[in-house]
Amino acid sequence: MDTGLGVASLRQHLAELIDKPLLAIASHIHFDHAGGIHEFEHRAIHELEAQALREGDAHEALCAQPGWVHLDHFEMLPHQGFRVDEYIFNAAEPTQVLQDGDVLDLGDRALEVLHLPGHSAGCIALYDPRSQALFSGDVIYDGELLDELHCSNIPDYIHTY
Numbered sequence: 001m002d003t004g005l006g007v008a009s010l011r012q013h014l015a016e017l018i019d020k021p022l023l024a025i026a027s028h029i030h031f032d033h034a035g036g037i038h039e040f041e042h043r044a045i046h047e048l049e050a051q052a053l054r055e056g057d058a059h060e061a062l063c064a065q066p067g068w069v070h071l072d073h074f075e076m077l078p079h080q081g082f083r084v085d086e087y088i089f090n091a092a093e094p095t096q097v098l099q100d101g102d103v104l105d106l107g108d109r110a111l112e113v114l115h116l117p118g119h120s121a122g123c124i125a126l127y128d129p130r131s132q133a134l135f136s137g138d139v140i141y142d143g144e145l146l147d148e149l150h151c152s153n154i155p156d157y158i159h160t161y
């Protein structure tokens with residue numbers, strides 16, 4: 001779940017660790033979550049943000065210039081000559097479009113898709129009822145709540161909680 005900015009190859013890194021089929025899931029369209037999803041053969045995102053991924057919509061991904069990709073967010077640069085003003089959010093066709101209540105059966109565990117809009121329209125979390133683990137993306141996190149982005153909806157967010 002979530003692939004980071006895509007400035008370094010997560011897929012290549014994972015290939016050294018995992019020899020099973022992969023499904024990359026974006027918790028939502030923002031660049032810091034879905035920026036690397038284009039690298040993966042199997043990609044899933046909520047239906048409300050599938051078109052933005054399909055189009056590589058930098059505005060919806062929060063990385064249209066001047067965007068949220070800032071040099072001071074990097075502890076180290078991904079490669080020599082990297083420039084944040086040249087960052088590109090790559091378009092990718094979703095191979096699976098998610099809806100609330102979908103179940104992703106991984107064989108030894110099943111994750112339920114929870115549609116929890118507010119931060120963005122297509123925010124999801126994944127819930128594992130067996131372990132009671134919640135993978136929350138940007139629905140809930142430790143830090144300042146981002147609920148006033150162009151894609152945010154505070155009444156939806158209140159309802160989500």
Ligand SMILES: [Zn+2]
Nearest residue numbers: 028030119138
């Ligand atoms: Zn976000």
